[in-house]
Amino acid sequence: MHDTAPFFSVVIPTYNSLNFLKLALQSVLVQTDKDFEVLVIDNTSQDGTKEFIGNIIDERVRYFEVINDGVIGFSRNVGIENATGEWVCFLDADDLWYPEKLAHVRDVSKKEKNAILVGHNEYFVYENGIKKLRKSQPSCLNVEESLLRYGSCLMTSAVSIRRDVALRLGGFSEHREFVTAEDYEFWIRLSREGVFYFLDEILGEWRFHGENTSSNNISIHAKASVAVGLHHLDIWKKSNKSRKWVNREIESRIYSTGSHAYISGALFLPARKLAIKSVFLAPFRWKAWAVLLLSLIRFRVK
Numbered sequence: 001m002h003d004t005a006p007f008f009s010v011v012i013p014t015y016n017s018l019n020f021l022k023l024a025l026q027s028v029l030v031q032t033d034k035d036f037e038v039l040v041i042d043n044t045s046q047d048g049t050k051e052f053i054g055n056i057i058d059e060r061v062r063y064f065e066v067i068n069d070g071v072i073g074f075s076r077n078v079g080i081e082n083a084t085g086e087w088v089c090f091l092d093a094d095d096l097w098y099p100e101k102l103a104h105v106r107d108v109s110k111k112e113k114n115a116i117l118v119g120h121n122e123y124f125v126y127e128n129g130i131k132k133l134r135k136s137q138p139s140c141l142n143v144e145e146s147l148l149r150y151g152s153c154l155m156t157s158a159v160s161i162r163r164d165v166a167l168r169l170g171g172f173s174e175h176r177e178f179v180t181a182e183d184y185e186f187w188i189r190l191s192r193e194g195v196f197y198f199l200d201e202i203l204g205e206w207r208f209h210g211e212n213t214s215s216n217n218i219s220i221h222a223k224a225s226v227a228v229g230l231h232h233l234d235i236w237k238k239s240n241k242s243r244k245w246v247n248r249e250i251e252s253r254i255y256s257t258g259s260h261a262y263i264s265g266a267l268f269l270p271a272r273k274l275a276i277k278s279v280f281l282a283p284f285r286w287k288a289w290a291v292l293l294l295s296l297i298r299f300r301v302k
Helices: 018-029 049-054 072-082 101-111 143-150 163-168 182-191 215-238 244-264 268-281 286-297
Strands: 008-014 036-042 061-065 087-090 095-097 115-125 131-134 159-162 195-207
Touching: 008 018, 008 072, 008 101, 018 036, 018 049, 018 095, 036 049, 036 072, 049 061, 061 072, 072 087, 072 163, 072 182, 087 101, 087 163, 101 115, 101 195, 115 182, 131 195, 143 182, 143 215, 143 244, 159 163, 159 182, 182 215, 215 244, 215 268, 244 268, 244 286, 268 286
Parallel strands: 008 036, 008 087, 036 061, 115 195
Antiparallel strands: 087 159, 095 195, 115 131, 115 159
């Protein structure tokens, strides 16, 4: 173990993803900034994960076995609670980082003393090898408003947060209704607590594969995203009662985003129901009409 606490704690939740995990872990171990610990939070995998981690001769790598009952927020919270670093960085087992990731985050933490969260750009990598840039940048200066109006601009593996703030807020929600969107929910809560800093650098990859693109997962995520959005919209409205049209636009966006998620999984009936709600709330939003049209003509977009 470290003689002194490391600067970074890297939390990697995993479940039966050994082949991906090996690449993710390797991408951490080759970081140019070596002042880190790794906490692998294993949801009782049956693919040799425990044995693999046990054979790693690196005292910075720590292993925790949990039963999360399908609530990944629980696994991440175990990581946060057992972390010893000043900053907690999240990396899903099927994603990876580029070697300068931690060095860039440390630079920000030194220069931006008020920052409680650092995000960065990354590539979405499809199974056919095609890469698509995902930028981590809010659409307006008020991050909470941006997250509500335009959806999440942050992917979990591209986020680092101050551990003290994460602990004070209780970490990720373990509410079952929010499962698969618990990260989005946490970012909204965090946005009320301090400064987010966004690095315009590509520092990692989010990899698409069969498990994270199944229609069942898409349906669960669509429902969770809508639930999170409506929950935090209710909180937002309490201090923004006079902005009635903005609030209707936000609610319309929540439903159209859920509709789009359903369409990506070729689930056109639930997509149509949400799209109709979206159009009713904000009939002049062209995106609301666009998702309604896609759901009617049954045209699948990803």
